[in-house]
Amino acid sequence: DTEVTQTPKHLVMGMTNKKSLKCEQHMGHRAMYWYKQKAKKPPELMFVYSYEKLSINESVPSRFSPECPNSSLLNLHLHALQPEDSALYLCASSQDRRYSNQPQHFGDGTRLSIL
Amino acid sequence: SQQGEEDPQALSIQEGENATMNCSYKTSINNLQWYRQNSGRGLVHLILIRSNEREKHSGRLRVTLDTSKKSSSLLITASRAADTASYFCATDVGTGNQFYFGTGTSLTVIP
Numbered sequence: 190d191t192e193v194t195q196t197p198k199h200l201v202m203g204m205t206n207k208k209s210l211k212c213e214q215h216m217g218h219r220a221m222y223w224y225k226q227k228a229k230k231p232p233e234l235m236f237v238y239s240y241e242k243l244s245i246n247e248s249v250p251s252r253f254s255p256e257c258p259n260s261s262l263l264n265l266h267l268h269a270l271q272p273e274d275s276a277l278y279l280c281a282s283s284q285d286r287r288y289s290n291q292p293q294h295f296g297d298g299t300r301l302s303i304l
Numbered sequence: 305s306q307q308g309e310e311d312p313q314a315l316s317i318q319e320g321e322n323a324t325m326n327c328s329y330k331t332s333i334n335n336l337q338w339y340r341q342n343s344g345r346g347l348v349h350l351i352l353i354r355s356n357e358r359e360k361h362s363g364r365l366r367v368t369l370d371t372s373k374k375s376s377s378l379l380i381t382a383s384r385a386a387d388t389a390s391y392f393c394a395t396d397v398g399t400g401n402q403f404y405f406g407t408g409t410s411l412t413v414i415p
Contacts, residue, residue, distance in 0.1 A: 229408075231406060231407055233405075234402070237402065290354060290396075292349035298346055
């Protein structure tokens, strides 16, 4: 079992739908991350939150909208996605990104399919 | 945004053999980490080596780092079928625990 919980595990949505991915951790970590992973590829960083504030946006299209309502929760709001957005979306957390030499803890991801 | 290249892309060995995978990266790093990903699952942290370290061990894992060559290797000794997974190196660059993952090595251990 992972210490980072992502819901839902699978999501199928049309291009006009609005949906949200959720991520939760109770390890007291103050840094949280969203990654996108296509099949047989490495994870690609999308967003980084530090102390509930957005620190990094890796030029992600605006149809992806992150939100960090508190230190334990991270959401990714989806709207008007394209078929190429189908992927595994991974959430991760680490203790405090002000310091190096920390591992990241990953959830098992949400597998997203866009019809 | 991809920082590292790994080789081989795929590796198939018999149970009990050793597996070695290599990672090369492009810029200076704070540290390098190795992660394992089982099919359909998230990534699991295996080991972290700091930029001023040359070798590190953890159980059956041995990691080396050569900053002059910008490369690292992961050795898994006495492999088991349960080691079958994809392995990624991740380089921590700049400030703030920000990772870029290598291309990955798919390891298959045949019982």
